[in-house]
Amino acid sequence: MTELLDAHLVVERPGFTLDLPLTAAPGEVVALLGPNGAGKTTALRALAGLLPLHGGHVTIGGRRLDDPDTGRFVAAEKRSIGVVFQDYLLFPHLTALDNVAFGPRCRGVSRQRARADAAGWLDRVGLAEHARRRPRQLSGGQAQRVALARALAVRPDLLLLDEPLAALDARTRLDTRVHLHRHLAEHPGATVLITHDPLDAMVLADRLVIVEQGRVVQSGDAATVTTRPRTDYVARLVGLNLYRGRADGTTVELAGGFRLATAEPQHGEVFVAFRPSAVALYPRQPDGSPRNTWPATIVAVAPSGDNLRIELAGPIPLAADVTPAAAAHLNLTPGARVWAALKATETTTYPA
Amino acid sequence: MPPTSTKTAGAGPVAHLRRGRPRRGSARVPVVLAVPALLGLGFLVLPLAGLLIRTPWSSLPQRLTAPGVLEALRLSLVTATAATLLCLLLGVPLAWLLARTTFPGRRLVRALVTVPLVLPPVVGGVALLLVFGRRGLIGGWLDETFGITLPFTTTGVVLAEAFVAMPFLVIAVEGALRGADARYEEAAATLGAGRWTAFRRVTLPLVAPGIAAGAVLCWARALGEFGATITFAGNFPGRTQTMPLAVYLALEQDLEAAIVLSLVLLVVSVAILASLRDRWITTP
Amino acid sequence: MRGRRWTLSVAVGALLLATAGCGGGDDDPRPGADGSPGAVTGSVTVLAAASLTESFTRIGADFEAANPGVTVTFSFAGSSQLAQQITAGAPADVFAAASPATMKTVTDAGDNAAEPQVFVSNQLVIAVAKGDPKGITGLADLTKPDTKVALCAEQVPCGAAAKTALDAAGSALTPVTLEQDVKQALSKVRLGEVDAALVYRTDARAAAADVDGIEFPESAGAVNDYPIVALKQAPNSAGAAAFVAYVLGDKARAVLVEAGFQAP
Numbered sequence: 001m002t003e004l005l006d007a008h009l010v011v012e013r014p015g016f017t018l019d020l021p022l023t024a025a026p027g028e029v030v031a032l033l034g035p036n037g038a039g040k041t042t043a044l045r046a047l048a049g050l051l052p053l054h055g056g057h058v059t060i061g062g063r064r065l066d067d068p069d070t071g072r073f074v075a076a077e078k079r080s081i082g083v084v085f086q087d088y089l090l091f092p093h094l095t096a097l098d099n100v101a102f103g104p105r106c107r108g109v110s111r112q113r114a115r116a117d118a119a120g121w122l123d124r125v126g127l128a129e130h131a132r133r134r135p136r137q138l139s140g141g142q143a144q145r146v147a148l149a150r151a152l153a154v155r156p157d158l159l160l161l162d163e164p165l166a167a168l169d170a171r172t173r174l175d176t177r178v179h180l181h182r183h184l185a186e187h188p189g190a191t192v193l194i195t196h197d198p199l200d201a202m203v204l205a206d207r208l209v210i211v212e213q214g215r216v217v218q219s220g221d222a223a224t225v226t227t228r229p230r231t232d233y234v235a236r237l238v239g240l241n242l243y244r245g246r247a248d249g250t251t252v253e254l255a256g257g258f259r260l261a262t263a264e265p266q267h268g269e270v271f272v273a274f275r276p277s278a279v280a281l282y283p284r285q286p287d288g289s290p291r292n293t294w295p296a297t298i299v300a301v302a303p304s305g306d307n308l309r310i311e312l313a314g315p316i317p318l319a320a321d322v323t324p325a326a327a328a329h330l331n332l333t334p335g336a337r338v339w340a341a342l343k344a345t346e347t348t349t350y351p352a
Numbered sequence: 353m354p355p356t357s358t359k360t361a362g363a364g365p366v367a368h369l370r371r372g373r374p375r376r377g378s379a380r381v382p383v384v385l386a387v388p389a390l391l392g393l394g395f396l397v398l399p400l401a402g403l404l405i406r407t408p409w410s411s412l413p414q415r416l417t418a419p420g421v422l423e424a425l426r427l428s429l430v431t432a433t434a435a436t437l438l439c440l441l442l443g444v445p446l447a448w449l450l451a452r453t454t455f456p457g458r459r460l461v462r463a464l465v466t467v468p469l470v471l472p473p474v475v476g477g478v479a480l481l482l483v484f485g486r487r488g489l490i491g492g493w494l495d496e497t498f499g500i501t502l503p504f505t506t507t508g509v510v511l512a513e514a515f516v517a518m519p520f521l522v523i524a525v526e527g528a529l530r531g532a533d534a535r536y537e538e539a540a541a542t543l544g545a546g547r548w549t550a551f552r553r554v555t556l557p558l559v560a561p562g563i564a565a566g567a568v569l570c571w572a573r574a575l576g577e578f579g580a581t582i583t584f585a586g587n588f589p590g591r592t593q594t595m596p597l598a599v600y601l602a603l604e605q606d607l608e609a610a611i612v613l614s615l616v617l618l619v620v621s622v623a624i625l626a627s628l629r630d631r632w633i634t635t636p
Numbered sequence: 637m638r639g640r641r642w643t644l645s646v647a648v649g650a651l652l653l654a655t656a657g658c659g660g661g662d663d664d665p666r667p668g669a670d671g672s673p674g675a676v677t678g679s680v681t682v683l684a685a686a687s688l689t690e691s692f693t694r695i696g697a698d699f700e701a702a703n704p705g706v707t708v709t710f711s712f713a714g715s716s717q718l719a720q721q722i723t724a725g726a727p728a729d730v731f732a733a734a735s736p737a738t739m740k741t742v743t744d745a746g747d748n749a750a751e752p753q754v755f756v757s758n759q760l761v762i763a764v765a766k767g768d769p770k771g772i773t774g775l776a777d778l779t780k781p782d783t784k785v786a787l788c789a790e791q792v793p794c795g796a797a798a799k800t801a802l803d804a805a806g807s808a809l810t811p812v813t814l815e816q817d818v819k820q821a822l823s824k825v826r827l828g829e830v831d832a833a834l835v836y837r838t839d840a841r842a843a844a845a846d847v848d849g850i851e852f853p854e855s856a857g858a859v860n861d862y863p864i865v866a867l868k869q870a871p872n873s874a875g876a877a878a879f880v881a882y883v884l885g886d887k888a889r890a891v892l893v894e895a896g897f898q899a900p
Binding site: 481485486487503504582585586587588592600601603604605607 | 717789812814824827
């Protein structure tokens with residue numbers, strides 16, 4: 001088995017049971033994506049050894065660390081892991097240097113060598129001149145990098161990151177994401193990263209695992225998952241309109257009998273997805289090339305980047321993107337009745 | 353608000369603009385709080401002032417150098433410090449047990465730990481005699497096997513003081529531990545620290561101010577202990593006669609001698625307590 | 637408004653009437669010698685040396701029986717502590733001390749209503765655990781190694797007497813503790829914490845169930861005379877005088893002698 005991490009995480013939670021098979025190869029970055037309460041943090045804590053499994057197993061590097069069937073449980077301090085917590089948890093009474101040196105020192109390295117090693121790591125994350133600072137004197141971005149250096153300093157087989165960029169403001173997040181991508185690429189072990197930001201997942205991860213209600217609902221590389229979502233959650237996350245129906249050639253019948261004309265012929269249960277920017281709105285029924293037109297009522301209007309996202313109700317609920325000028329011109333306000341038009345060529349259809 | 357035209361004597365050109373605006377400064381204390389606070393302060397400080405006023409200043413030098421005085425002071429300071437060290441040694445792990453572990457009967461244990469607080473000290477002394485006395489449960493065995501007796505010894509004084517002062521330490525440290533974030537210990541575990549290493553290198557430094565505050569309370573209580581000491585350890589100059597005992601005995605014979613002894617104890621205690629820096633005993 | 641003020645004045649008036657009766661001893665009592673019946677009323681507060689605990693409690697009960705309408709309250713402690721309380725203004729009627737020296741503190745301060753009178757005297761014995769397990773027979777045995785002895789502090793009459801006796805015997809005794817009053821010293825023997833204590837004969841007799849009292853000849857040279865006096869600041873001066881007279885009378889003396897005191 002070439003997998004460095006081989007796990008099947010089964011944990012009883014109030015409300016649902018987490019049942020998550022998870023593997024990762026050396027150097028691979030796997031992102032766990034999912035709504036709040038899906039069980040992602042539980043999975044991370046189980047991998048770290050902070051939470052025992054109720055079923056399944058955790059194996060890292062061929063070494064079984066948690067196996068409820070045989071009763072084997074290796075505590076966190078004995079596992080080859082490194083964790084970057086959501087709020088970093090840098091030890092307040094130690095300098096950045098001593099924080100990073102903490103792990104190696106626990107493993108028996110002398111203070112001098114550990115500090116030299118730590119200085120090297122801080123240099124790699126670009127914080128060499130902040131080595132003597134205390135955590136409360138560091139900015140959010142700096143603290144995040146120290147936390148990363150601290151986790152990497154123990155040279156873990158498995159690196160775990162819990163929402164590593166969540167606590168940062170948008171500007172810092174951009175820079176830090178780039179840095180993080182570089183360090184994760186250099187890390188020889190496996191990495192499991194929890195995030196709710198699809199951009200983080202797409203930039204940092206090789207593979208995405210979507211978790212909802214404790215179960216894997218979709219798994220694959222970033223490109224596939226984000227263009228062919230299989231759940232509402234992902235669709236909403238990446239900003240796509242997603243529907244499930246029965247295809248017969250290039251016609252798909254959705255729930256409620258509504259028919260969509262699509263581009264790729266398919267047969268059987270399918271997903272249909274299209275971008276909000278693919279939807280055009282008209283004051284009257286248009287007569288043109290779009291195969292799909294239907295009457296709809298505007299429910300809400302919200303800003304989305306430089307444009308406006310219009311939530312529509314009708315035979316199918318959907319979101320449409322228009323420019324502010326167009327919205328003003330057409331007087332698009334909640335309650336207004338419009339006609340929506342969708343080109344079949346703008347749709348993606350794939351088997352469910 | 354338009355400026356009024358009436359002038360008060362000596363008012364400057366802008367004084368009439370200031371009138372009528374409420375002044376809000378950080379020094380302003382509501383009267384409802386200030387009055388009881390001052391009364392409370394007076395209640396605590398006036399008896400001490402009374403001591404100072406009635407001190408026989410003229411005969412102070414020779415009274416201070418009287419044989420028993422320095423001896424009792426030395427004994428008090430030594431035993432209070434030893435008692436505090438004993439409380440730290442036993443109390444910090446106990447506080448950790450109460451704060452960080454769960455076991456059946458934990459609430460009962462916590463209640464028992466605070467019993468010396470409500471027990472009259474003399475009763476504590478009697479209880480200590482029943483256990484550590486010459487015919488006590490443990491004391492008897494100590495006497496037979498090792499020839500060790502605890503009553504009427506300086507060690508006995510340390511034990512009596514530790515008994516009454518330990519609850520202060522345990523409660524303060526337990527509170528500090530509960531307030532400390534247990535997740536730091538988790539972070540330490542993920543970095544490879546076992547429970548003892550995590551306690552030593554992460555938890556202890558984080559709760560050090562709380563421990564220090566508890567130790568100060570403990571020391572102050574031990575210094576002032578009277579009832580348990582005199583009942584368990586008895587009264588003998590140089591060996592078991594601490595300052596509180598000396599004061600009590602002096603009171604029967606010579607009020608002025610008692611005042612001098614009280615003054616000495618007061619000055620030493622205030623000096624030590626006032627020299628403690630705020631940042632040593634408050635969490636950042 | 638009128639109604640409220642009226643209620644207030646009624647309340648204040650009632651309070652005044654109630655407190656007026658709390659002084660005690662307002663009635664004019666006729667002191668009777670030897671506790672003749674119907675002589676005194678009110679309450680009498682007596683501060684007495686610890687060694688008088690058992691005997692005075694009995695005497696108090698007898699006095700109350702002889703004088704219905706009187707309640708006697710006792711406070712037993714070391715004589716020096718009681719003297720201190722009196723000179724600080726404690727509201728007591730009678731003071732019975734275990735030595736002339738402690739009584740002198742009170743008379744020097746002028747707190748006595750009349751001349752103190754000696755009513756009994758007391759001698760020291762060596763109190764040991766019942767059965768005398770260590771085989772102590774006299775003062776010389778107290779200085780044996782491994783023998784723990786409790787004494788009263790010198791300020792207390794019992795301690796002063798012990799010192800006199802020990803000095804006279806030329807003893808090099810070092811006690812393990814100097815107790816506040818004689819009952820404390822005795823309790824150390826009863827608890828088994830010390831092997832012996834120098835206490836009064838009366839104390840050893842009162843605790844005869846737990847201790848044995850060993851006579852020693854040197855005690856004759858350190859006899860304590862017990863004076864008693866009514867106090868000047870007594871709230872119930874007639875009651876005070878009556879009690880003092882009763883204690884000096886025959887009935888009380890019988891009780892005291894039975895307890896082990898010596899007639900003066």
